[in-house]
Amino acid sequence: MQRRDFLLSTGAALAGGLLAAPRLARAQDSGVLRFVPQADLPNLDAVAGTQLVVRNASLLVFDMLYGLGADLQPKPQMCEGHETSADGLTWSFRLRPGLKFHDGEPVRSADVVASIKRWMPRDGMGQMIQARLEALEAVDDRNFRFRLKQPFPKLLYALGKSNTPLLVIMPERIASTDSYTQIKEYVGSGPMRFKRDEWMAGSRAVFEKFADYQPRDEAPDWLAGGKRMLVDRIEWITMPDPATALGALQNGEVDWWENPIADLVPVLKTNRGVTVEIADPLGNIGAMRINHLLPPFDNVLARQALQLAASQEDYMRALVGDDESLWKTLPGFFTPGTPLYTEAGGERLKGPRQYDKAREMLKQAGYNGEKVVMLVAADVPTTKVQGDVTADMLKRIGVNVDYQSLDWGTVGSRRTSKKPVSEGGWNIFFSWHSGVDCINPAPYKGISASGDKAWFGWPSDAKAEALIADWYEAPDLAAEKRIIDDLNRESMDNVTYLPTGFFLGHTAWRAKLSGVVKAPFPLFWGVKKA
Numbered sequence: 001m002q003r004r005d006f007l008l009s010t011g012a013a014l015a016g017g018l019l020a021a022p023r024l025a026r027a028q029d030s031g032v033l034r035f036v037p038q039a040d041l042p043n044l045d046a047v048a049g050t051q052l053v054v055r056n057a058s059l060l061v062f063d064m065l066y067g068l069g070a071d072l073q074p075k076p077q078m079c080e081g082h083e084t085s086a087d088g089l090t091w092s093f094r095l096r097p098g099l100k101f102h103d104g105e106p107v108r109s110a111d112v113v114a115s116i117k118r119w120m121p122r123d124g125m126g127q128m129i130q131a132r133l134e135a136l137e138a139v140d141d142r143n144f145r146f147r148l149k150q151p152f153p154k155l156l157y158a159l160g161k162s163n164t165p166l167l168v169i170m171p172e173r174i175a176s177t178d179s180y181t182q183i184k185e186y187v188g189s190g191p192m193r194f195k196r197d198e199w200m201a202g203s204r205a206v207f208e209k210f211a212d213y214q215p216r217d218e219a220p221d222w223l224a225g226g227k228r229m230l231v232d233r234i235e236w237i238t239m240p241d242p243a244t245a246l247g248a249l250q251n252g253e254v255d256w257w258e259n260p261i262a263d264l265v266p267v268l269k270t271n272r273g274v275t276v277e278i279a280d281p282l283g284n285i286g287a288m289r290i291n292h293l294l295p296p297f298d299n300v301l302a303r304q305a306l307q308l309a310a311s312q313e314d315y316m317r318a319l320v321g322d323d324e325s326l327w328k329t330l331p332g333f334f335t336p337g338t339p340l341y342t343e344a345g346g347e348r349l350k351g352p353r354q355y356d357k358a359r360e361m362l363k364q365a366g367y368n369g370e371k372v373v374m375l376v377a378a379d380v381p382t383t384k385v386q387g388d389v390t391a392d393m394l395k396r397i398g399v400n401v402d403y404q405s406l407d408w409g410t411v412g413s414r415r416t417s418k419k420p421v422s423e424g425g426w427n428i429f430f431s432w433h434s435g436v437d438c439i440n441p442a443p444y445k446g447i448s449a450s451g452d453k454a455w456f457g458w459p460s461d462a463k464a465e466a467l468i469a470d471w472y473e474a475p476d477l478a479a480e481k482r483i484i485d486d487l488n489r490e491s492m493d494n495v496t497y498l499p500t501g502f503f504l505g506h507t508a509w510r511a512k513l514s515g516v517v518k519a520p521f522p523l524f525w526g527v528k529k530a
Helices: 003-015 052-061 109-122 124-132 155-160 242-250 262-269 300-309 312-319 355-364 381-396 408-414 462-472 477-494
Strands: 032-036 066-068 074-076 079-084 090-095 133-138 143-148 192-194 204-209 233-237 274-278 284-290 371-377 400-406 428-434 498-503 506-510
Touching: 032 242, 052 192, 052 204, 066 155, 074 079, 074 155, 090 109, 109 124, 109 133, 109 143, 124 133, 124 143, 124 155, 242 262, 242 506, 262 274, 262 506, 284 300, 284 312, 284 381, 300 355, 300 381, 300 477, 300 498, 312 381, 312 498, 371 381, 371 408, 381 400, 381 428, 400 408, 462 477
Parallel strands: 032 233, 371 400, 371 428
Antiparallel strands: 066 074, 079 090, 090 143, 133 143, 192 204, 204 233, 274 506, 284 428, 284 498
């Protein structure tokens, strides 16, 4: 029986009550929202790590200086606003009055400065600010400023962007933790407090409403506007088995399933008590991350061989299904339908797959049957499917695959290693990028080729980095497009990473919930439970 057939038959049985799913108490309390996240929550440090599940939880617990609105523009959040000098070198900011951390202490400019200094070395845009920085200083408890050596017009976007590493504000004592060391204390100033005493790794994470949070006096707008919590408690229930999550949602044991797999969406749509929608109109880009430091993929010919053999259609049909309105092949790196989308240089990802030529290129690269370690997060359907399709592809071109089935938290830890595979290192792992983070190079960590400072895989390409720098200086959209064509072509030739396709995902919630918003991340403020 095929995986899809099994899931559909299981889903039908659950819908008809023929199979008993593991049961939770029914989520009857209108003050408690039960949510099934995309993966288990391993920590709450959105600076030291880049996992989206960590980002999503951090948005509840921590607040940001600026927040991205649905128009993709940064708007004041913790800040009242800012002033910029005529020469663009001095940016002065003022915090809103009355901001408090969850431990009751006021939010001060010193906390902000420490938080920014921890974030800058880990983030691409932060590094650009750091390179231009003359001084970052707390003027008094509510005012702070940047003094730059050269202008950086995209400063507000850097402060408010939604991709990781995320600039969240934490107390100075916690923000003093080294940028490359995970924090141990989760104290923010966001609308929800993290209940560490109820945290059960692999099972549950709990957040409760912070009574002293003061939302902005505005309508909510993604990460901007007034973040008004209409529930008292949010429980994240980890359910790596899709059939279990399906049964729990169908039976009213959970209220919201972040990303139901495509195979079970038809079953959910037959339930009148459940609403199913596209989660994010900007979609996602699947990502095969390749370790550029270790053989065989330290040789560009070996990386290009993967491009010739990988079938994006296979990835997308396995991940999303046969409804082609929900996915497309992607011979590029930028989000389809946005102004900078391009397919320049993407020829190796187009047309019939060339397995024989890929095998020959691997030989030219010096590959001789050595073990290729592939880290696959089996508890996350998006990564599991990409791993399964890749394993089949690699065997077709003669690669000795070591498929290591792990949980997402372990993959998140293992992928940081630069050691040889014999000492716990890796060659390939899988992830995905939110489309909102791939609209241009500014928030797009996956396109960076800055070597040791790049995202995991550590691609190094001086030409690509120069093109990214040129994009920041582009005077208009036409110039940006020319640069992005060249960047896409260069990044394809160097195989910064291998996009496995563009896809839309669903989210599903019980009819008792209202206020769920389409966005690249789950937004809990404004959500009400009857």
